[in-house]
Amino acid sequence: MNPILVVAKKEMKQIAKNRSQIFSIIIFMGIFGGMTSLGAIMSVLDGDAENIVPILDSLIMYLVLVLGVFSGYFLSSQAFLGEKTGGTIETLLCSPLPLRNIWLGKVIGVMLPSYTVALVIAAFIIALSNMAADFLVMPSPIMIVFVLVVVPVYIACVIGMLGFIQLLLGMRENQIVNIALIIVFIAAISIFDSLVAEGLVVMSALVVGGMLMAGLLLLAVVGFMTRILNKEKIVTTLP
Secondary structure, eight states, X not given: XXXXXXXXXXXXXXXXXXXXXXXXXXXXXXXXXXXXXXXXXXXXXXXXXXXXXXXXXXXXXXXXXXXXXXXXXXXXXIIXXXXXXXXXXXXXXXXXXXXXXXXXXXXXHHHHHHHHHHHHXXXXXXXXXXXXXXXXXXXOHHHHHIIIIIHHHHHHHHHHHHHHHHHHSOHHHHHHHHHHHHHHHHHHHHHHHHHHHTTSSOOOHHHHHHHHHHHHHHHHHHHHHGGGOOHHHXXXXXX
């Protein structure tokens, strides 16, 4: 098996074993996602398909991205920072795998369960919308493409950046930079969602394609930056 996939499989197994973390994510997603979804859907109970579909698209775009990113934030702390805290990352560092492969394997291993959470949220929003409406409600085709193609790339970008920072910096610096990074990313999502809601940006194949290319470019840049990581330096940042 490809060594990168071996690392990814190891991360997914560790995530599955951490029941307390999974339970915390479920509680957070249920409260935040449920309340936000319910408030938006209830506001269009008396509307028609022309009103509810754009709101559904905006809701899916915002919540699926935000909660997928939050899931990646929570889970990446175990995959990168948690292993540094526990000292278990030294086992991986002693392997012949290049640091970039270790980083990529961890990104994949954290992205897949985080993206699964995002898909569950999308399904929940659609189901809730259909319960509130008297007709079949589905997101637009372009939003379906957005969820299937763009969302996993941006979740991977956040996990990749967090992982790179957590491997590069010491424990104290990580606490500050990680929170700052996630705040900036969530703020960017909120601003973009506001532009779409106000009609200043129209979700089209061109916009979705541009977002996909930008996300892939950002992920490639972070992957290239892993060249500056050094196994000996990582060991010196262990607590």
